[in-house]
Amino acid sequence: MHRISDEQRRIRLGRRHRLAPSARTASPVSVADAVVALHATDAASVFLSTCARLSEAGVATVERALYEDVSLVRQLSMRNTLFVVSQELAPYVYASNARAVAAKERRTFLKHLAADGNGLDEHWLADAEQQTLAALAAGGPVTGSELSASVAALRTEITVFPGKKYEAVQGVASRVLRILAAEGRIRRDRPRGSWTSSQFRWTTSEPWPFEDPAPAQAELARRWLHSYGPATEADLKWWTGWGLGQVRTALAAVGAEEVRLDHGAPGWVLPDDLEPEPAMEPWAALLPALDPSAMGWADRGFHLPAGHRKALFDRSGNIGPTVWWDGEIVGGWAQRADGEPVWRLLSDIGREATAAIEAEASSLSQWVGRARITPRFRTPLERELTA
Structure with missing residues (x-):
């Protein structure tokens, strides 16, 4: 069986993830x-993540793609x-993953409405959605709180x-907006505040038309x-969230070829992708x-030394900011309150x-520049570096 080494995997990562x-x-x-x-x-x-891979990094370039061209969604x-x-x-x-997620979000919310016992049902939800879409069409883009006011x-x-x-009283606005966004009927527009803000404005959107999930999964x-x-199959299963049967069907549909990895496990590549780079x-x-280069596999042993994981x-398994050298994670970094990036190496790299x-x-x-970045999921090393 054809073997692809960890070194080759790191070379591919640097080239294909546009990091070199x-x-x-x-x-x-x-x-x-x-x-x-x-x-x-x-x-x-x-x-x-985007600016780390751009030849000329800049916030405006990414904002244009997200909010003006809408070439990124x-x-x-x-x-x-x-x-x-x-x-x-x-x-x-949408067809391979997001549609199923949207359907689950709707089912879960309808169960909460029914359990509330105040007569709120799918008809109430449909009416609330139509009112929301009408308000956005008339006055968007607006934030969730601005929508709730109208x-x-x-x-x-x-x-x-x-x-x-754990009984609790909750407002419905975020759940209604989440469902509409998951179904592609609204989208997140430019946030209130800087590019680091998650307080997005909302605007109307057209749902995606794809119907059959199997070709989309392939x-x-x-x-x-x-x-x-x-x-590995486990890597694709983890990344997509599909069942093992769906993973194997998709691999067969693209004619994936089995190879041997350095640690002995079978891996998969596209049929024309066996040659060394x-x-x-x-x-x-x-x-x-x-970052996707750190989160792309269930088993990251080819680029992440096991001793670095704890830091x-x-x-919950979320990776924090990482320092890379030639295809391997060699440390972590953070931004101090004064804006200075600071890092710690966990490997001896010269x-x-x-x-x-x-x-x-x-x-x-x-x-x-003057932006301040605090990851939503704090890791031990990132906390230490900012202390």
Whole structure:
């Protein structure tokens, strides 16, 4: 069986994820497609991940793609997580993942409405949605609180988990907006505040038309294998949130070929992707929390030394800001209150690598400017560095 080494996997990562200087691009859309999807749970991570891969980093370039051209869109999709994908890929992501997520969100909310016992049902929800869409069409983009001020139904409160120890009274606005966004009927527009803010304004949108999930899953698997292969079935299952049967069906649909990885496990690549790639120039990167290059596999042993995990992950398995050298995670970084990037190396990498990391930190500091970044998921090392 054909073998693909960990070294080759790191070379592919540097080139295909556009992290090596010679692989960087001027287009945020090219960045998103290179990694398939950008994690967007943290608003700042979208900008940090993208700018780390741009030939000329800048907030305005990313904002233009998100809010003016709308060539990048946010979707609640894989693993019920918010991602940013290209407009061209969005219908595939919707059909393969996001539509099922939206249906689950609707079912769950309707159960909460029924349990509240005040006669709120699917008819009430449909009417609340229509009022919301009408208000947005007349006066958007607006924030959720501004919408609630004009749409009385969004000011409704319900009791969730009645009779339980964790019973609570909640407003419905965020749930209604979440469902509409998951179904593609509204989208997140420019936030209130800076690019690091998650207080998005909302505007109307047209739902994506794709119907059959199987071809969409095959297309998503094809793109993922190009960017992340070789990888295991477990890696694709984890990344997509699909069942094992769906993973195997998608791999068969794209004609994926089995290869052997360094640790002996079987991996998969696209049928025309077996040849070794030439080495890249050495490269350094400071990547944000939840960056796709750190979160793309269930097993990250080929680029993440096991001893580094405790410092770089929170208790839920979210990775924090990472320092990279030539395809491996070698440390973590943070931003101090005065704006200075500070990092700690967890691997001995030598002077050349340290100088390259210093240059990346200087570049990061310049384009970030006066913005202050605190990851939503705090990790031990990031907390220590900012203390």
